[in-house]
Amino acid sequence: MRITGTIVNYFIHCKRQCWLFAHKMNFEDDSEDVRIGRILHEVRSEGRNNTEIQIEGIKVDKMTEDYVIELKKSDADVEATKWQTIYYLYMLKQKGIYRKGRLEFLERKKQTSKTVELELDNLTEVKLIGMLEEIEQYLLQDKPDEAIYAKKCERCAYYAYCYI
Numbered sequence: 001m002r003i004t005g006t007i008v009n010y011f012i013h014c015k016r017q018c019w020l021f022a023h024k025m026n027f028e029d030d031s032e033d034v035r036i037g038r039i040l041h042e043v044r045s046e047g048r049n050n051t052e053i054q055i056e057g058i059k060v061d062k063m064t065e066d067y068v069i070e071l072k073k074s075d076a077d078v079e080a081t082k083w084q085t086i087y088y089l090y091m092l093k094q095k096g097i098y099r100k101g102r103l104e105f106l107e108r109k110k111q112t113s114k115t116v117e118l119e120l121d122n123l124t125e126v127k128l129i130g131m132l133e134e135i136e137q138y139l140l141q142d143k144p145d146e147a148i149y150a151k152k153c154e155r156c157a158y159y160a161y162c163y164i
């Protein structure tokens, strides 16, 4: 199974969501949160250069001379976004493209934004490779981990599938 940045993100955010998404059980188009995120992304990107770049299966929100930039609608799971972006930096490095990462969180309620900078150093790369192996093993399971209710479930596109 081909790993993607979204799969890496979900593996950190919720292993059950990761498995469901990777096995093509995608309910995200029905989620209001996902639609809001998409609109915010479009508004934020308007008039800017270098928006949404695709390179051999890697789809990043923006790429400049120095940075890969990921735009998110909230900072509810910084760690998941961080590893998603590190995955992109790693995949780009395999293609001879070297960048740092920048996460931009758009706080729609506060009308402000917060940024986090990242770098793919050796230690981070080793951790990522270990994580990718772990993800591959996990996705071989014939069913996902059980749903364990948490606050993050309230806004999850899979809520109905998990609990109703």
Ligand code: SF4
Pocket: 014, 015, 016, 017, 146, 147, 148, 149, 150, 152, 153, 154, 156, 157, 158, 159, 162
């Ligand atoms: S509803 Fe909760 S347990 Fe189910 S996929 Fe979403 S975050 Fe995971």
